[in-house]
Amino acid sequence: MKEIVIISGKGGTGKTSITAAFAHLAEKAVLADCDVDAADLHLILKPNIKERGEFKAGKVAIIDQENCTLCGICSVRCRFGAVKMKDDFYYINGISCEGCKVCEIVCPCNAIRLEEKVSGDWYVADSKKHPFIYAHLRPGEENSGKLVSLVRGKARDYAKENNIDTIIIDGPPGIGCPVIASVGGVNLALIVTEPTQSGMHDLKRIFELTEHFKIPTCICINKFDLNTDITKDIEKFCEAKNVNVVGRVPYDVSVTKAMLQGLSIVEYAEGLVSEEIKRMWERLWKY
Numbered sequence: 001m002k003e004i005v006i007i008s009g010k011g012g013t014g015k016t017s018i019t020a021a022f023a024h025l026a027e028k029a030v031l032a033d034c035d036v037d038a039a040d041l042h043l044i045l046k047p048n049i050k051e052r053g054e055f056k057a058g059k060v061a062i063i064d065q066e067n068c069t070l071c072g073i074c075s076v077r078c079r080f081g082a083v084k085m086k087d088d089f090y091y092i093n094g095i096s097c098e099g100c101k102v103c104e105i106v107c108p109c110n111a112i113r114l115e116e117k118v119s120g121d122w123y124v125a126d127s128k129k130h131p132f133i134y135a136h137l138r139p140g141e142e143n144s145g146k147l148v149s150l151v152r153g154k155a156r157d158y159a160k161e162n163n164i165d166t167i168i169i170d171g172p173p174g175i176g177c178p179v180i181a182s183v184g185g186v187n188l189a190l191i192v193t194e195p196t197q198s199g200m201h202d203l204k205r206i207f208e209l210t211e212h213f214k215i216p217t218c219i220c221i222n223k224f225d226l227n228t229d230i231t232k233d234i235e236k237f238c239e240a241k242n243v244n245v246v247g248r249v250p251y252d253v254s255v256t257k258a259m260l261q262g263l264s265i266v267e268y269a270e271g272l273v274s275e276e277i278k279r280m281w282e283r284l285w286k287y
Contacts (some may be wrong), residue, residue, distance in 0.1 A: 001159055001165050001166070001167065001168075001188045002114070002165060002166050002167070003167045003169060003186040003187050004021045004022075004159050004167070004168050004169065004186065004187065004188045004190065005034075005169040005171045005173070005182050005183050005186045005188070005189050005190070005252070005258060005285060006018060006169065006171060006189075006192060006200070007020070007171035007176065007182065007183065007189055007190070007206060007210075008171075008173045008174070008191060008193065008206065009173065009175065009191070009193065009199070009203050009204075009205050009206035009207075010173055010174070010194045010198055010199065010202040010232075011038075011173040011174075011238070012053060012194075013173075013192045013193055013194045013199060013222055013254070013287065014164055014192055014194070014222040014223070014249070014255070015170065015173065015192045016035070016040055016041050016044075016133075016170055017243035017255060017258075017264070017265065018190075018192055018222070018247075018249075018277060018280075019031075019041060019043040019168065019170040020041060020045065020264035020265075020273070021264040021265055021266045021274075021277045022168055022277075022281055023041075023045060023127070023128075023129065023130060023168060023264065024128070024129065024264045024266050024267050025266060025277075025278060025281045026130065026168060026281075027241060028130070028164055028166065029130050029164060029166040029167065029168050030130060030132075030133065030134045030155045030158050030159045030162075030164050030166070030167045030168070031045065031127060031130050031131070031132045031133070031155075031167075031168050031170075032132075032134065032151050032152060032154075032155040032167060032168070032169045032170070033132070033133070033134035033135070033151070033169075033170045033212075034148045034151050034152065034169050034171050034172060034178065034181070035170055035171065035172040035173070035180040036120065036134075036135045036136065036137045036144050036147045036148055036151065036172070036178065037137050037172060037178065037182045037243065038138055038172075039134050039135065039169045040133075041134065042125075042132070042134055042170075043167045043207070043262060044045055044259070044262055044263065044264055045127035045128060045132055045233070046127065046128065046262065047123070047125030047126065047127045047132045047134070048124055048126045048127075049120070049123050049124075049125045049127055050124050050126060051123070051124040051125075052121060052122065052123045052124070053121070053122050054118045054120075054121060054122075055118065055119055055135065055137075055146075055150060056116040056117065056118055056119060056146050057116075057117075057119040057120075057142070057146050057147070058099050058116070058117055058119060058141075058142065058283075059099035059114040059115060059175075060091060060092065060094050060114065060115060060282050061082070061092045061097050061099070061101075061103050061104060061113070061114055062112065062113055062114070063089075063090055063091055063092055063112050063114075064112070065089055065111075066111075067109050067110065068086070068090060068109070068111040068144055069108075069111070070089070070090065070107050071108060071109075072090070072170060073106050073107065073108065074090065074102075074106060074107055074112060075090060076105035077102050077103065077106050078102060078103055079102070080092075080096050080097065080098050080100075081096055081146065082094075082096035082097040083103060087177065093118070094117065095140050099114060099117075099245055101114060106158075108192050109113075109130025112228070112244055117142035117228040117239040118136060118138070119138055119142070120135055120136055120137040120141060120144075120147050120149070121135060121136050121138075122134070122142075122147070122150060122154065123135065124136040124154060124158065129194060130284035131160065131162070131164075132155045133151050133155045134151065135147050135150065135151050135185055143284070144172075144177070144178045145176075145180065146168075146176050146181075147171070148178045148181035148182055149181050150208035151232055152169070152181070153181070155167050155169075161182070168177055169182060169186065170172070171183065174199050174206075174207050175205050175206055175208075176279055179206070181210065182207070183209070183210060183213060185222065186215060187216065187287070188216050188217070188218070188284065188287045189210045189215045189216070189217045189218075189231045190217075190218055190219075190220055190246070190284065191203060191206055191207060191210070191217060191218070191219050191220070192220045192222055193219060193220070193221055193222065193234060194221070194222050194223055194226075195221060195223065195224055195226055195229075195230035195231040195234065196227065196230060197225040197230070199230070199234075200230055200233060200234060200237070203219070203234065203237070204237065205286075207241065207243070211241075213260060216287055217243055218243060218244045218245070218246045218287065219234070219238050219243055219244070219245045219246065220245070220246060220247035220248075220249065220280060221234055221245060221246075221247065221248050221249070222247075222249045223236075223249065223250070223251040224248040224249065224250065224251075225250050225251055226251050231248075235286075244283075246283040246284060247276060247277065247278050247279070247280035247283070248276065249273055249276050249277060249280075250272050250273060252265075252271060252273045252275065254268065254269050254271060254273065255273060257269075265277065266278065
């Protein structure tokens with residue numbers, strides 16, 4: 001089984017647009033959107049959901065109103081201000097609660113317990129051409145790395161059960177826990193960058209991460225012609241690190257127009273962008 005993850009050191013480099021194009025070009029693959037904090041690949045793939053489930057992570061305190069004596073100790077001791085009073089009874093604000101158990105420990109009448117809370121939702125779906133696994137982390141929730149692992153696990157299980165040997169992963173931006181969960185154990189990481197100072201800076205950070213985990217890595221410079229000087233600096237960095245630049249995608253407003261139509265660029269129009277992405281997709285299979 002071959003797993004390819006498309007990542008970027010920062011948001012807005014065009015990572016998802018390129019992933020959507022790969023999804024159209026692939027003959028047979030399982031797609032996984034691991035950018036669970038801000039999933040948007042489904043906007044282009046238009047999935048038909050077949051299965052869904054809840055993702056539980058962390059705990060939240062619950063007050064048993066029948067046993068609560070309104071002593072207020074929990075309210076005083078909660079450093080997060082999660083214990084509130086309304087209509088002469090105490091309740092827990094689930095958004096503020098950190099699940100630290102202090103209220104449960106200090107309650108003299110055992111009226112407080114901690115329960116697992118639903119932090120997100122995952123989906124198994126059919127898309128335009130391929131099965132598609134994705135998830136949404138609910139607002140304000142954490143543990144997105146665990147949800148990423150859940151999405152990847154379901155993608156692998158689906159691929160094995162259906163004899164599909166390719167998984168294409170749309171990874172999250174940055175270098176945090178969700179990214180580490182996205183890249184661990186993959187066969188190849190494609191870093192999408194852009195010719196800006198911030199793009200160059202974050203390219204170096206994300207490359208350090210893939211280098212640390214010894215993941216084969218290649219680079220795509222998106223909108224390379226917007227600043228040819230920084231593009232040359234990126235190419236010099238890649239040469240020094242012995243990393244291949246497999247794609248130099250030019251800027252074209254048709255990419256934005258394709259997104260507005262809910263299409264990948266290779267579906268929307270032929271042209272320099274589509275041709276370069278097709279060549280890049282072919283180059284990736286040399287790894």
